[in-house]
Amino acid sequence: MKVKIKVWRQKNQESKGGFKVYDSPELNSNMSFLEMLDVINEDLTDQGEEPIAFDHDCREGICGTCSLVIDGKPHGPHQGVATCQTYMRSFEDGDIITVEPFRADPFPIIKDLVVNRKPFDKIIQAGGFVTVRTGSAPDANAIPISKEVADTAMDAAACIGCGACVAACKNASAMLFVGAKVSQLNGLPQGQAEKDNRVLNMVAAMDEAGFGNCTNQYECSAVCPKLITHDFISQLNRDFVAATVRKSFKSKPSTAKL
Amino acid sequence: MNIVTALLKTSIGKKIIMALTGAVLIGFIIGHLVGNLQIFSDPEKINAYAHFLQGLGPALWLIRLFLLLCVGLHIWMAVLLWCENKKARSQSYTASHTIQASYASRTMKYSGFIVLAFILYHLAHFTVKATNPEYNEMMWTLADGTVVPDVHLMMVAGFSSLTVSLFYLISVGLLSFHLSHGFQSMFQSVGLRTETWGRALKVISIVLSLAYFAGNAVIPLSVLTGKVSRPDSSIEAVAESVSSHLNTPSG
Structure with a gap:
């Protein structure tokens, strides 16, 4: 052909x-x-074209x-x-x-078809860390996690960060990517300690990078090569609301006032 | 970051404002429709209801200001979001491709703007009566003897015009269309939609929009087909009174 x-x-x-x-x-x-x-490129190279x-x-x-x-x-x-x-x-x-x-x-x-997807790295960096116990290896299954929670976290973790969601969204919104990355950790017991900071910081990094806004049309999940569901966008919105409300009212430790 | 900055400054916050103001406005239009459907009862009923609303005094103005605030925020946020979205994709694709975005969701800004134009006309028509000053002459005497504006007659007179009825039908049609995406979208924006009940939500959204359109469409259609009418004498009386005003030399 x-x-x-x-x-x-x-x-x-x-x-x-x-x-x-x-x-x-x-x-x-x-x-x-x-x-x-690749084969077209071989031809182009033979013809002396870039x-x-x-x-x-x-x-x-x-x-x-x-x-x-x-x-x-x-x-x-x-x-x-x-x-x-x-x-x-x-x-x-x-x-x-x-x-x-x-x-x-x-x-x-x-160049040509290559784009710089560095803003995704910045969003991941903004997510910060997960506190883990160091020292000797912990007992396997020491933390009980229901199968459903583990599976949902795995669904979110399937995101390969390719950026197709941004490319498909008519607003170039990164909500599906951020939703998946936030939900992957926020749903698990290990991710609870930094949950609120994680969602607030990642959303801030997303806005800072200049991505568009979600208009709930779900073109992102339709093109996702890993079939990440837009339920994670809903989850992101919910976590964002909860984190904002908690941050606005919760008393802060004395060290935070220094 | 406090709640106000989060709402006004972040992408998710702005969408939440869209959702919350949208929810208030949906509540209002449903209440408004239920009120309007009283046209199918005796004129006494809807006229007494309108008189009751007018009689709320300061509360009425609080409600009006609150609704105005919601409409204002809804439009302001829509414009802000639209500008940001344009900026995020300054160069568009040559080949366009839509997979699952509904037609309603892709035309929200157009349906929204036409509905805004309709709201302005609607206020000028029935609330301020700027387009039809003769409505000021339409009066009804309630059972207790109070003389109140005859809303029933205003509606019958208004919808007797085919042009007004058509514009009204197109506008509520677009509003219902706007609603069919807006209603389900607001649950997603505040994080309440999941795939578990997403399909049901879609159905509820479409049924609600269709019911809203049907409820609104039945009013002008009933007037045009003569199912809801008033004795010609009451309309003629107003016409005479208006013309006598016009003929009286002023000053």
């Missing part, structure tokens, strides 16, 4: 980008989308490095799949496929 790709080319953050159309060589339909880009820059790492759907908006949908046509595990058999011979970078002002374009 052969396809044409209409791809965004941009030299660097400052320069103005634009679309360019490239013909692919003969492809094996079982190639992944990224492998298709290859298309795109992010990729594990290529098995677990690292969250690959991005791309394919025909308007982050991570391509399927549900619950990252770009690296989207295969050319999902397209028709002769298709013209539009490939754009994730578009969000907090994610500036570095």
Whole structure:
């Protein structure tokens, strides 16, 4: 099979980008989308043209490095799949496929399809730490956790931080990412000690980075390669309300007044 | 950070303001509709009800100010959020793609603005009576002898106009549409929606919006089809009184 790709080319953050159309060589339909880009890049290199820059790492759907908006949908046509595990058999011979970078002002374009997702790292940093007992290893299962709580925390922890939620949201909101990262720890007994500070600080970092606001349309969860549910956005809102109310009324220790 | 700064300054806070003011406004429009449905009873009933509301005095003004505050905050936050959202995605995609966002949710700002235009007209029409000064002449004598504004006649006269009725139908239609997303959205914004009852919430939201539209639509339709009417004499009396006012040389 052969396809044409209409791809965004941009030299660097400052320069103005634009679309360019490239013909692919003969492809094996079982190639992944990224492998298709690889072979086009080989051609481009042979022709002395700059290859298309795109992010990729594990290529098995677990690292969250690959991005791309394919025909308007982050991570391509399927549900619950990252770009690296989207295969050319999902397209028709002769298709013209539009490939754009994730578009969000907090994610500036570095080159072509590569964007800077550093604000996500800042949000994670703002989440702070989890207090754990140091010294000898604790007894396994010393802290009782119900299966449901553990499973829900695991659902949230499945987030690979790729940023597709931001890319899909018409407001470039990071609420699904932040919701997942907050809920992952806030639901567990180990995460209780820093619960309120965690949610307040992470939301502050999210706002600081300039992400948009959630309008409850749930395009984020629809494109999430890990199928993170927007229940975690609701959970984030609830934790934020509770933390704000508690912080506003709770008496503070004398050291906080220094 | 205290509650006020959290509400006004954070992204989640602004959405909570949208949700809470929206909840108040939904409560108001439902109460307003129930009040209006008294048009199907004797004119005495709705006129007495309107007189009772007018008679609340300072309480009426407190309620009005509170509602105005809610409408103001709802619009102010909507504009702020919209500006921030535009700023977060200054360059849009070439290929657009919508997966599960409802049409109502994507058109909230348009339905909202048309409803605002309608509210302004509605206040000018029935509350201030600026568009129709002859409504000031419409009076009704209650059973106890008090002479009060004839709200029933005002409604019948207003909806006798096809243009007014059409604008009204379109506006309440858009308001119901706005509500179909707004009602379920407010539960998500304050963190009360979960997938466990999300489907039920969606159904409740749509049923509520349809019921609200039906309740409102039935009023102008009943007037236009003559199901709710007043003897021609009462309308003519007003027309005569207005024309005699106009013919009386002033000064």
